[in-house]
Amino acid sequence: PVMQKDGVNYTGIYKKAARKLPVVVSKPGKVTKLSTTGSVDKKTINLKFAKVKDATDYQVAYRKRGSKKWAKALTKGKTTYTIKNLKVNTRYEFKVRAVKTSQGTTVYGSYSNTSYRWLKKTKLSLKAAANKIKVSYKAVKGAYGYQICWAPVSGTGTVKTVTVKGANKTAYTLKKLVSGQKYYVRVRPIYKDGDTSYTGVYAKKEATVK
Numbered sequence: 001p002v003m004q005k006d007g008v009n010y011t012g013i014y015k016k017a018a019r020k021l022p023v024v025v026s027k028p029g030k031v032t033k034l035s036t037t038g039s040v041d042k043k044t045i046n047l048k049f050a051k052v053k054d055a056t057d058y059q060v061a062y063r064k065r066g067s068k069k070w071a072k073a074l075t076k077g078k079t080t081y082t083i084k085n086l087k088v089n090t091r092y093e094f095k096v097r098a099v100k101t102s103q104g105t106t107v108y109g110s111y112s113n114t115s116y117r118w119l120k121k122t123k124l125s126l127k128a129a130a131n132k133i134k135v136s137y138k139a140v141k142g143a144y145g146y147q148i149c150w151a152p153v154s155g156t157g158t159v160k161t162v163t164v165k166g167a168n169k170t171a172y173t174l175k176k177l178v179s180g181q182k183y184y185v186r187v188r189p190i191y192k193d194g195d196t197s198y199t200g201v202y203a204k205k206e207a208t209v210k
Contacts, residue, residue: 023102023103023104023105025100025101025102025103025105025106025107026054026100026107027100027107027108027109028052028053028054028055028098028099028100028107028108028109029052029053029055029098029109030052030097030098030109030110030111030112031049031050031052031058031096031097031098031109031111031112032049032050032112033049033050034047034048034049034094034095034096034112034113034115035047035048035049035115036048036094036115036117037201037202038117038119038200038201039201040088040119040120040121040201042084043084043085043086043087043088043119044082044083044084044086045062045082045083045086045092045094045117045119046080046081046082046083047060047080047081047082047083047094047096047115048079048080049079049080049096049112050079051079052098052109054100055077055098055099055100055109056077056099056100056101056102057074057075057076057077057098057099057101058074058075058077058078058079058081058096058097058098058099059072059073059074059075059096059097059099059108060072060073060074060075060081060083060094060095060096061094061095061096061097061111062083062092062093062094062095063092063093064087064090064091064092064093065090065091065092065093065193065198074099081096086119087119088119088120089118089119089120090118090119091116091117091118091119091191091193091198092116092117092118092119092198093114093115093116093117094114094115094116094117095111095112095113095114095115096111096112097109097110097111097112116196116197116198116199117198117199117200118189118190118191118198118199118200118201119200119201120140120189120191120200120201121188121189121200121201121202121203122137122138122139122140122146122187122188122189122200122203123137123138123203124136124137124185124187124203124204124205125137125205126185126205126206126207127207128207128208128209128210129209129210130179130209130210131175131176131177131178131179131209131210132173132174132175132176132177132209133150133173133174133177133183133185133207133209134171134172134173134174135148135150135171135172135173135174135185135187136170136171137170137171137187137203138170139167139168139170140167140189140200141167142167142191143167143189143190143191143200144165144167144190144191144192144197145163145164145165145166145167145169145189145190145192146163146164146169146170146172146187146188146189146190147161147162147163147164147187147188147190147199148161148162148163148164148172148174148185148186148187149161149185149186149187149202150174150183150184150185150186151183151184152178152181152182152183152184153182153183153184153206154181154182163190177209178209179209179210180208180209180210181208181209182206182207182208182209183206183207183208183209184204184205184206185204185205185206185207186202186203186204187202187203188200188201188202188203
């Protein structure tokens, strides 16, 4: 800058503007332990996953099977999220990634492994006998098979799982059970699309072995 006084020019000293350095924000880690549970009655899918260090938020992405577009939503920093207003008997895909924001800069982590779910449920009935339980369930159109899980209600035993292949195979007998022990049994249909399995919603009941 120049200032004039009494016919004399006085030159000031220029101050060079400081260069603003870009903000470097490290990428958050990958979301792990993604689990999904559904409700046919409420038409919802609940997501739960492990916390990621330094993440300030999480982004959920989901879509119908065959769709190219992912719907996205932020969880407001929570490690749980419920997706509502879904359609029954529809296959969906879900994934989650961590978000980190610092000084106005936002970076995203890698997406979790994708969870494949089918908003479909069967009807379940149990018949207890000596050291066994007969599991019967209604056939689900389009099912590849059914996944059956069972364990003592007390929580003292190991959860066992078996997959029964065939849409019309609607009965299975659990054997070598402990007499007098109460067991819970869960059954869900499975839809197969190539190498990808879409698991349905569990139907659950309890029975005491004779």
